[in-house]
Every structure is written in C-alpha cells, then in structure tokens.
Amino acid sequence: MVHALEGIRQLLRSNGVLIDIHPVREQAVVEVRSAAGVVFAETAPGYDYDEDLRRAEDALAWAVEHELFLEEKSCDFEVATRAPSVIELRGFMDEAGAFDDGPRDEGTVALREAFYGRVEDVMQSTGRGAAVSYRERARMTRLPRAPRP
Amino acid sequence: MDPEGNETRALFDLVDLDAKEVLEIGCGDGRLTRRFEDRVAHVTAIDPFADAIERARARMSGGSRGRVTFQDVSFERFVATAEPATFDVAILSWSLC
Numbered sequence: 001m002v003h004a005l006e007g008i009r010q011l012l013r014s015n016g017v018l019i020d021i022h023p024v025r026e027q028a029v030v031e032v033r034s035a036a037g038v039v040f041a042e043t044a045p046g047y048d049y050d051e052d053l054r055r056a057e058d059a060l061a062w063a064v065e066h067e068l069f070l071e072e073k074s075c076d077f078e079v080a081t082r083a084p085s086v087i088e089l090r091g092f093m094d095e096a097g098a099f100d101d102g103p104r105d106e107g108t109v110a111l112r113e114a115f116y117g118r119v120e121d122v123m124q125s126t127g128r129g130a131a132v133s134y135r136e137r138a139r140m141t142r143l144p145r146a147p148r149p
Numbered sequence: 150m151d152p153e154g155n156e157t158r159a160l161f162d163l164v165d166l167d168a169k170e171v172l173e174i175g176c177g178d179g180r181l182t183r184r185f186e187d188r189v190a191h192v193t194a195i196d197p198f199a200d201a202i203e204r205a206r207a208r209m210s211g212g213s214r215g216r217v218t219f220q221d222v223s224f225e226r227f228v229a230t231a232e233p234a235t236f237d238v239a240i241l242s243w244s245l246c
Binding site: 011012018022078080081 | 150151152153155156158159160162163164172174178204224225228231233234235236237238239240241242243244
C-alpha cells in the first residue's frame with residue numbers, strides 16, 4: 001500500500017490531489033423496506049475487513065507522516081445498493097465486486113446463505129413493494145501532494 | 150448503487166474536477182467514472198480485472214468515449230510505464246484495502 005501511495009505521488013503534478021475512498025470499520029447493514037417503512041435491518045455477515053482497513057489507514061497515516069501527502073479534509077457518507085429482490089441485490093453486489101473477496105471459508109458462506117435466506121423470507125412475507133438494500137459507510141479523504149523535493 | 154448520489158456529492162465537495170486530467174485506480178465496472186467523467190478533461194480509469202473493464206467500456210455512452218480511457222492493468226504495471234507528473238487528480242476508488 002505504501003508503494004502504491006508513492007507511485008500515485010509520482011504520477012501527480014506538483015499541485016495534484018489524491019482522493020482516497022474506502023469503507024469505514026463498521027459492518028454493512030441489509031435492510032428490507034415496505035411502503036410502511038423498515039421491516040428488517042441486520043448487520044450483514046461476511047469476511048471481517050478490520051485488519052485490511054487498519055492497514056489502509058496506517059498506510060495513509062504513513063504517507064502523511066513522511067510528507068508524501070497532506071491530509072486536508074475528509075467526510076463520511078453512506079452508500080446504498082437497492083434492489084427489488086435478494087437475487088438482484090446479490091447480483092449487483094457480485095458484479096460490482098463489492099462482496100468481500102477475502103477468505104471464503106465454508107462457515108462464512110453458510111452463514112451468509114442462511115442470512116440471505118432469512119432476508120428472502122422477510123421479502124416474501126412483506127409482499128409487493130418490498131425492496132432490499134445493502135447499506136455501508138465509507139470515508140472520502142482529500143490529500144494534496146505535499147511540496148516535498 | 151448509491152441512488153442518493155452521496156458518494157458523487159462527497160467527491161464534488163472535496164475536489165474540483167473541471168477540466169482536470171484524472172486517474173481513477175480501481176474503477177471496476179466504471180460505476181463512479183460515469184458519474185464524474187462529464188466534468189473532466191480526460192480520465193484514465195484502471196482496474197486489474199479484465200471482465201470489469203469490459204463492462205465499463207460497454208456501459209459508457211458514445212459521447213463520453215473520447216474523454217475516458219479504460220485499461221485493464223494493475224496499478225504496479227501502470228505506474229511502471231506511465232509518464233510522471235501527468236495527473237491533476239488521482240482517485241483511489243475503494244481499492245487501498
């Protein structure tokens with residue numbers, strides 16, 4: 001990661017800016033809504049990204065400490081992926097590569113299948129107009145290239 | 150994805166992309182690229198997954214094609230061949246971790 005940040009600095013002009021976008025250390029939530037409001041909201045099971053996120057944050061901190069970039073400002077925001085069915089939601093997420101590509105151990109896969117099975121049951125019992133969404137929080141940071149020789 | 154446009158709003162709040170030369174690292178299927186490409190002079194959008202880049206190219210509207218170059222290449226390979234000091238903005242798109 002540190003090498004990647006050094007490479008980015010090399011590619012930027014002297015007044016260039018790096019924008020980093022990555023998820024925050026907070027589990028995503030799967031939500032089912034009907035016309036009346038939220039009928040289901042639970043943390044989505046999956047690979048624990050904490051260690052990867054910590055390494056990413058450490059790399060950014062290193063790049064600021066070593067004057068590759070200046071950390072100017074950041075903001076947190078929520079990204080939702082909505083679909084009319086669980087199958088379509090999972091299709092969108094798979095296509096976007098947003099589902100974890102971490103270790104796919106049998107336990108995690110089984111847990112996830114059971115979870116989405118329950119979400120599907122909620123969708124069926126909610127009936128027409130139900131929609132499912134995958135909501136995750138992310139942070140965007142603006143890092144101007146530092147004026148280092 | 151992101152029907153509220155929260156990510157795009159945050160991006161436009163943090164950086165002026167108007168007429169800029171932009172590098173997007175980890176563009177995937179071009180989801181974010183399509184939301185900002187109309188502002189920039191040019192965007193080079195890279196991703197190591199060829200199937201994602203294929204989808205990104207297929208989904209880009211005809212009028213945008215001159216402004217966007219998609220490349221299926223890893224960042225390591227890209228940086229080894231790219232000219233230094235080429236870009237005004239680099240967007241690390243959900244790809245540092």
